Every structure is written in structure tokens, then in C-alpha cells.
Amino acid sequence: MLRQLVSRLEKFTALDSVSDRLQEKVQAVARPERLRDVLHGTWLGHPLHPVLVQLPVGAFLSAGVLDALPGQRKAATTLICVGVASAAPAAAAGWVDWSSLSRDQRRVGLVHAAANAVALSLYVGSLAARFTGRQGWGRLLAYAGLSVAGSGAYLGGHLSFEQGAGMNVASPDKLRLPADWAEVGDIAELPENRPTVRTIDGVRVLLYRVGNDVTAMVEQCGHQGGPLGEGEVVGSGAEACVVCPWHGSTFRLTDGVAQHGPAAGDQPTLRTRVRDGVLSVATP
Numbered sequence: 478m479l480r481q482l483v484s485r486l487e488k489f490t491a492l493d494s495v496s497d498r499l500q501e502k503v504q505a506v507a508r509p510e511r512l513r514d515v516l517h518g519t520w521l522g523h524p525l526h527p528v529l530v531q532l533p534v535g536a537f538l539s540a541g542v543l544d545a546l547p548g549q550r551k552a553a554t555t556l557i558c559v560g561v562a563s564a565a566p567a568a569a570a571g572w573v574d575w576s577s578l579s580r581d582q583r584r585v586g587l588v589h590a591a592a593n594a595v596a597l598s599l600y601v602g603s604l605a606a607r608f609t610g611r612q613g614w615g616r617l618l619a620y621a622g623l624s625v626a627g628s629g630a631y632l633g634g635h636l637s638f639e640q641g642a643g644m645n646v647a648s649p650d651k652l653r654l655p656a657d658w659a660e661v662g663d664i665a666e667l668p669e670n671r672p673t674v675r676t677i678d679g680v681r682v683l684l685y686r687v688g689n690d691v692t693a694m695v696e697q698c699g700h701q702g703g704p705l706g707e708g709e710v711v712g713s714g715a716e717a718c719v720v721c722p723w724h725g726s727t728f729r730l731t732d733g734v735a736q737h738g739p740a741a742g743d744q745p746t747l748r749t750r751v752r753d754g755v756l757s758v759a760t761p
């Protein structure tokens with residue numbers, strides 16, 4: 478039944494007008510590129526949101542255990558304070574990631590965020606009750622917050638593991654590419670200084686040739702599968718990068734390292750070699 482509910486939520490188009498307006502607002506607030514890159518986790522090579530949520534989740538869960546034990550009231554209250562304080566950066570990273578998701582992902586993400594906001598309000602209420610001597614209410618509200626946060630976490634898991642938000646969607650392509658050298662063709666046929674796409678073992682590969690040097694990477698953008706072959710190449714030499722036409726993730730052509738998000742992970746690259754004028758590629 479839970480699966481059916483979530484699957485209906487993915488298709489619940491009534492959320493789209495709110496979702497689209499919120500998306501515009503989040504993108505306007507997080508306009509500076511550096512701020513977005515920090516919150517996406519591009520500098521870390523991993524989405525930042527799942528890292529930051531460990532703190533509030535751990536604090537709230539531990540507070541729940543301590544609340545069930547005698548004489549641990551103060552420790553539980555301290556942990557709830559830590560959880561409430563650390564929820565803000567986790568939420569900021571989550572909203573910025575959410576703003577570059579597809580519509581069906583944003584529907585689930587919106588309810589995930591709403592559940593977390595309700596849980597946070599319950600924890601704030603719990604703190605207010607604890608600080609005014611109503612310990613019973615404090616415990617009750619904290620357990621209610623934990624239950625709602627659990628529902629929010631379920632939706633967050635669905636968003637990541639079922640809908641692929643935050644996953645590097647280019648990684649499965651890399652696994653399908655040959656580990657041994659596979660011939661691509663005559664290097665003279667590749668245009669220079671222009672991205673070109675070739676299909677190898679059913680996987681689209683982006684090639685970029687400068688003279689006799691060729692770089693190769695999986696063409697499907699790791700963020701949401703955008704066509705890097707249609708992207709613009711910026712910079713030059715070892716720092717030349719391709720910019721994804723969908724949301725602007727920027728990957729260095731030589732090693733696939735993400736220079737700007739929303740992609741947090743790097744784009745898989747391939748080794749290349751030229752022998753007797755024939756270009757071959759292989760996975761690293």
C-alpha cells in the first residue's frame with residue numbers, strides 16, 4: 478500500500494504549480510554559482526545533503542532512546558537542540574538539489590520536505606514544553622516528531638534509490654564499456670575542437686579531439702542524463718570543460734572532474750590511444 482501511495486504521489490500533478498513557483502524562488506535565492514556548488518557538494522565529489530542529514534537524524538534518534546531511559550532528560554533535550562540547529566544547513570542543501578530535479582522527483586521531494594518541516598516544528602514544540610517544565614508533553618511531541626521524520630526519510634530514500642535523484646546516472650554506462658581496447662575509427666575522421674559522439678557497445682561516448690590528443694567520457698550527463706554531446710565546450714587545453722545543456726553541470730574533459738554542479742560526482746572518462754591513425758578507447 479505504501480508503494481502504491483508513493484507511486485501515486487510521483488504522478489500527483491496538482492503539486493506542480495506550487496512546485497514550479499518554489500523552484501523559481503529557490504533558484505533565485507541560490508543564484509550565486511559558488512553557493513550552489515557548495516550546497517550541491519560539487520567540491521566534495523558527493524551530494525552534500527545526505528551527509529548533512531546524518532547530524533539531525535542521529536541526534537533525534539538518540540534523543541528518542543534517551544527519553545525512554547530514566548534520568549536522561551537533560552541529555553535528550555541537548556540532543557534535540559543539536560538536531561534542530563543542524564537541520565537548517567541540511568535543509569538548505571536539500572532545497573538546492575531539489576530545484577534541479579525533474580517534475581516527478583520534485584513532487585516526492587516536496588512532500589519529503591513538508592514532512593521534515595512538520596517534524597522540525599514538533600521538535601521545536603518539544604523544546605518549548607521541556608523548557609517550561611512540561612516534560613511529558615516534551616517527550617510526546619519529540620516522539621511525534623520522530624514518527625513524522627521517519628515518513629520523510631522513507632520518501633527521501635524513495636527519491637534517491639527508486640527515482641535516482643542524487644545518483645550518478647552515468648555510472649551504469651561505464652560498466653557496459655569495454656575494459657580492453659575497442660577501436661573507434663580513424664582519428665582523421667574526428668572533427669577537431671568540437672564534441673563528437675560515437676556509440677561503443679551500445680553506450681554513447683563523447684569524444685573531443687585537439688590535434689592527436691583525444692579525450693573520451695560517457696556522453697550521458699551523470700546528473701540527470703542530459704546530452705553532453707550537445708553541450709558547449711569552454712576553456713582550453715587541460716582545463717577545457719563541457720557544459721551540460723540541461724542544468725549547466727560542467728565537467729573537465731581530461732578527467733571528468735565536476736567543476737560546477739548540480740552534478741556532485743564526476744563524469745566517467747575512458748582511456749584513449751591512437752595507433753597507426755586508429756583511435757581506441759577502454760575503461761580505466
Ligand code: FES
Nearest residue numbers: 698701703721724
Ligand atoms: S542533466 Fe542536469 S546538469 Fe546535466
